[in-house]
Amino acid sequence: MPGHVKKSEGPDPDPAEFLFISLEMKLKDQTKPYDAKKSCWVPDPQEGFLEGMIQGTKGDLVTVMANGETKNWKKDQVGQVNPPKYEKCEDMSNLTYLNDASVLYNLKTRYVNRLIYTYSGLFCIAINPYKRYPIYTNRTVKIYQGKRRNEVPPHLFAIADGAYMNMLQCNENQSMLITGESGAGKTENTKKVLSYFACVGATTKKPGDEQKKVKRSEIY
Numbered sequence: 001m002p003g004h005v006k007k008s009e010g011p012d013p014d015p016a017e018f019l020f021i022s023l024e025m026k027l028k029d030q031t032k033p034y035d036a037k038k039s040c041w042v043p044d045p046q047e048g049f050l051e052g053m054i055q056g057t058k059g060d061l062v063t064v065m066a067n068g069e070t071k072n073w074k075k076d077q078v079g080q081v082n083p084p085k086y087e088k089c090e091d092m093s094n095l096t097y098l099n100d101a102s103v104l105y106n107l108k109t110r111y112v113n114r115l116i117y118t119y120s121g122l123f124c125i126a127i128n129p130y131k132r133y134p135i136y137t138n139r140t141v142k143i144y145q146g147k148r149r150n151e152v153p154p155h156l157f158a159i160a161d162g163a164y165m166n167m168l169q170c171n172e173n174q175s176m177l178i179t180g181e182s183g184a185g186k187t188e189n190t191k192k193v194l195s196y197f198a199c200v201g202a203t204t205k206k207p208g209d210e211q212k213k214v215k216r217s218e219i220y
């Protein structure tokens with residue numbers, strides 16, 4: 001069951017499966033049926049978008065078979081699908097096709113596989129799991145502390161660490177914009193950023209110095 005954390009894992013369980021795409025998952029993703037010319041997205045009132053196969057085109061109309069049904073769509077309603085190498089992509093700015101369907105699909109497939117953080121360029125998108133995943137533990141802090149963003153999987157801690165390092169290196173105040181609709185997880189994520197700062201501030205060589213600096217940085 002997604003999000004189920006075994007009690008036997010102890011107080012600081014391994015967060016790896018909630019952060020990294022497993023080799024098994026990667027191999028499975030590569031076997032996904034895909035045709036560079038025919039695979040496409042079409043709108044769907046329930047799912048948002050459905051993946052289908054183009055059967056033919058006539059003028060402005062495209063015939064698509066999706067979910068066992070064949071329908072005609074206007075060309076501009078049909079979106080292109082990214083090749084399987086982009087499945088569960090960590091930074092969506094790398095996607096070949098950046099249409100709504102592809103973005104939604106990428107976020108959804110990551111979310112159902114318990115990967116709640118995804119980058120979109122400089123932004124880090126968080127999907128509220130409404131479940132407690134062990135991804136804010138001391139063990140997780142150690143994964144992100146002092147690492148470059150491209151060395152580790154997407155996480156709020158990578159953004160927080162970037163801000164912390166910039167503050168120390170440039171000696172300038174930093175700000176983070178945390179935005180989203182009601183219930184998206186702004187408060188929760190803000191708290192996690194603060195606890196990350198408390199943790200790294202307390203474990204660096206000159207705690208007095210850096211803790212003072214952290215107090216000066218503001219979160220909007």
Ligand SMILES: Nc1ncnc2c1ncn2[C@@H]1O[C@H](COP(=O)(O)OP(=O)(O)OP(=O)(O)O)[C@@H](O)[C@H]1O
Nearest residue numbers: 128129130131132181182183184185186187188189
């Ligand atoms: N990453 C997360 N893991 C587990 N639970 C989460 C996470 N993010 C949010 N939640 C839970 O979802 C609920 C809503 O989150 P939160 O209060 O942070 O939303 P918000 O964006 O601040 O909402 P509002 O704008 O209404 O104040 C809370 O019960 C919170 O514990």
